[in-house]
Amino acid sequence: MFDIGISELLVVFVVGLLILGPERLPHAAKTAGLWIxxxxxxxNxxxxxxxxxxxxEEMQRKILETNKKELAEHSTKPADESSGERVIQNTITPLPTKELQPVKPAPEETNANNIAPEPLNTQQIDTSKNAS
Known part of the structure; x- marks a missing residue:
């Protein structure tokens, strides 16, 4: 920023010392440092x-350029290629309805896991271990 060398800085210091004196020079240097x-x-x-x-601004310019390119490419495509639905609809062939038959629901089966366990009878518990 400033092209001040050591010799110029030394001259400024000596002139400041002569003009301000040794008592006010530190305060003046501190104030000058704060201002700088x-x-x-x-x-900055x-x-x-x-x-x-x-x-x-550069990002906005790039976005506008990209949008213009996309619009130009989109407008030059043929109608069949630009519309994906038309291409898909032309390639799908419907199934004949005569061969389709309704699906019958499966009969309900009893599952062994759905049966609740029987409650324990307290008289059946072996108490011989507690007796010893």
């Missing part, structure tokens, strides 16, 4: 906003 930092932040913020805006 604020200016750099502002410049503006650059980021400009770059973001340019990226958005």
């Amino acid at each position: 930092r604020k200016i750099r932040r502002s410049i 913020s503006v650059q980021r906003e400009i770059n973001a805006q340019l990226d958005d």
Whole structure:
């Protein structure tokens, strides 16, 4: 940004020391540093906003170009190829209805898994293990 070398910086420091004196020079350097930092932040913020805006405009331009190409390709296709339904309808042949017969439902069968287990009789439980 600034092309300031060490020799120019040393001259500025000596002039500042002579004009401001050793008491006010640190405070002046701190204030100058804060101002330079604020200016750099502002410049960086503006650059980021400009770059973001340019990226958005470029993206919009690419989208418009792509849409124009797609519309041009879509309008040049023949009607049969552009409509997939027409091609599919022409290739499907209906089945004869004479050969179709209704399906009879299967008879209900009793399943062994559907039967609930019998409750345990408490008198049948072996209590000999508890007696020892």
